[in-house]
Amino acid sequence: MKRSHNHHHIYDLCHKHMNKYVLVELVDGAKVDGIITGLDDDNVYMAVPLEANEMYPDYGDYRFGPWGYPGYPYGYGYGYGYPPNRFRRLILPLAALATISALPWY
Known part of the structure; x- marks a missing residue:
C-alpha cells in the first residue's frame, strides 16, 4: 500500500518523540496527551x-x-x-493524527 507524504511526516514526528510526553491532535480535533511508547507502520502506542x-x-x-x-x-x-x-494504553492509527507537540513534564 502506498503511503502519503503526510503519513511519513507523522511517522517521523512520532519516531522523533518516542518516549516523550506529547500532545497529539487528531484529524477530528480531539486532543490526547501521553507518552509515546511504541510505533509501527500503522499505529502509535501511547501511555495515557x-x-x-x-x-x-x-x-x-x-x-x-x-x-x-x-x-x-x-x-x-x-x-x-x-x-x-x-x-x-492507547493505540491510535497514524492516519488519525494531525499534529504532535512535545510537552514539558512539569
Missing part, C-alpha cells in the same frame, strides 16, 4: 495518564484499598500494597 477517579474507584464516601477494605488507597499505611496504575 488516568484521571484520579479512574485510579481509585469511589464507593460512596469510602475509598477502598487494594484488598477491598476502606482505608488508604495504598492499603493500610505507607509501604503496603501496590500503587495504583497511573496510565492506560
